[in-house]
Amino acid sequence: MVFVRTTPPRPVDVTAVFPELAPSARPAIRLHPRAGSPSVRESSVGGPLLWPVTEPWPHCEGSHPDSGFRQSPAEVRLDRRIRARLHRDPHGPALTPEEEAIRDRDAAMLGERLDAGPPWPAECPVPMLPVAQLYLRDIPLLRPPGQADLLQVLWCPYDHDPDYKPSTALFWRSAAAVVDILATPPEPYEADYPGYVPEPCLLAPEAVTEYPNSLDLSPEMQQMLGDWNRWQAADVGVESSYADYADYPEEFYDSELADAPGWKVGGWPPWGRTDPYPRYCAVCDVRMVPLLTIASFEWDGGTQSWAPYEDQAAAFAASHVAGQNPAQPTAVEVGRTDNLQLYVCPVSPEHPHTDLIQ
Numbered sequence: 003m004v005f006v007r008t009t010p011p012r013p014v015d016v017t018a019v020f021p022e023l024a025p026s027a028r029p030a031i032r033l034h035p036r037a038g039s040p041s042v043r044e045s046s047v048g049g050p051l052l053w054p055v056t057e058p059w060p061h062c063e064g065s066h067p068d069s070g071f072r073q074s075p076a077e078v079r080l081d082r083r084i085r086a087r088l089h090r091d092p093h094g095p096a097l098t099p100e101e102e103a104i105r106d107r108d109a110a111m112l113g114e115r116l117d118a119g120p121p122w123p124a125e126c127p128v129p130m131l132p133v134a135q136l137y138l139r140d141i142p143l144l145r146p147p148g149q150a151d152l153l154q155v156l157w158c159p160y161d162h163d164p165d166y167k168p169s170t171a172l173f174w175r176s177a178a179a180v181v182d183i184l185a186t187p188p189e190p191y192e193a194d195y196p197g198y199v200p201e202p203c204l205l206a207p208e209a210v211t212e213y214p215n216s217l218d219l220s221p222e223m224q225q226m227l228g229d230w231n232r233w234q235a236a237d238v239g240v241e242s243s244y245a246d247y248a249d250y251p252e253e254f255y256d257s258e259l260a261d262a263p264g265w266k267v268g269g270w271p272p273w274g275r276t277d278p279y280p281r282y283c284a285v286c287d288v289r290m291v292p293l294l295t296i297a298s299f300e301w302d303g304g305t306q307s308w309a310p311y312e313d314q315a316a317a318f319a320a321s322h323v324a325g326q327n328p329a330q331p332t333a334v335e336v337g338r339t340d341n342l343q344l345y346v347c348p349v350s351p352e353h354p355h356t357d358l359i360q
């Protein structure tokens with residue numbers, strides 16, 4: 003890894019206050035995606051995949067309402083690039099010669115596709131977009147089948163019924179088995195939202211320990227969490243620094259101590275938008291476990307204490323220009339500002355995955 007990100011220690015060791023929570027500790031790996039130029043040999047979000055030339059690129063066969071052309075992934079990326087440049091140099095040209103060349107090239111490619119004959123994409127399967135590529139060496143929490151050591155996640159950048167979310171596909175493979183790499187995979191013609199086009203990011207994986215969101219706890223445990231006297235009695239220093247939470251201890255627990263916000267592998271689900279919604283394997287009916295959380299934000303107003311040390315100056319700055327939010331390095335936005343969580347079967351990684359907006 004070429005860079006690191008470090009989560010500040012939690013303000014309180016929650017198991018010192020509630021030893022009952024100790025058995026619920028779960029390992030997670032925060033991915034800490036940050037803009038970069040990942041290669042096919044690196045773990046990434048929105049980067050190029052190590053995809054064999056001999057294997058067909060995944061396409062989505064779902065139905066895609068023809069709602070008129072929106073924006074191609076290339077246009078979305080170019081817009082972001084121009085916005086970032088104008089942020090650094092507000093008096094710069096509307097379009098540099100290089101950006102103009104990119105736009106002309108994309109327009110020509112798009113023209114060729116349109117010339118190939120309508121209707122596109124309504125009656126064509128849609129090429130999927132790379133979302134994440136995770137090597138086992140970087141993310142040892144992964145449980146691949148057989149000899150596989152690489153997980154690849156793609157999605158179709160349209161809303162799909164019933165929950166208006168991109169449809170996802172997972173592929174496990176052995177990196178050593180890929181000899182000739184597909185250099186230029188097909189791209190979808192358009193994306194339903196710019197937030198469905200991930201920016202290429204490198205990762206700085208960091209192992210953390212998580213505890214369940216309070217909504218995942220028993221009513222008795224929730225009641226205990228809500229008893230500020232119990233927090234005070236544990237003498238862990240909450241009275242001095244966190245007295246603001248005295249009326250809402252569960253909020254203190256959920257935002258500071260339970261599950262980490264942002265992109266992560268494993269751990270506990272980030273409930274709050276919805277009540278807990280257990281998922282069961284379609285093959286063996288076992289309760290599924292979180293694999294990957296695809297997050298709109300790495301942190302927000304309630305979870306700023308999870309911002310890594312290295313990002314705190316930027317995170318706590320007073321204002322950000324649109325599209326330049328340091329809490330949104332991937333530019334991904336799902337369910338507007340929510341998370342898309344992928345679940346897998348703990349019995350077999352080959353049983354089909356499922357996903358959930360939360």
Ligand SMILES: [Zn+2]
Pocket residue numbers: 062063064065066128158159160162169
């Ligand atoms: Zn689709």
Ligand SMILES: [Zn+2]
Pocket residue numbers: 283284285286287288347348349350353
């Ligand atoms: Zn199963």
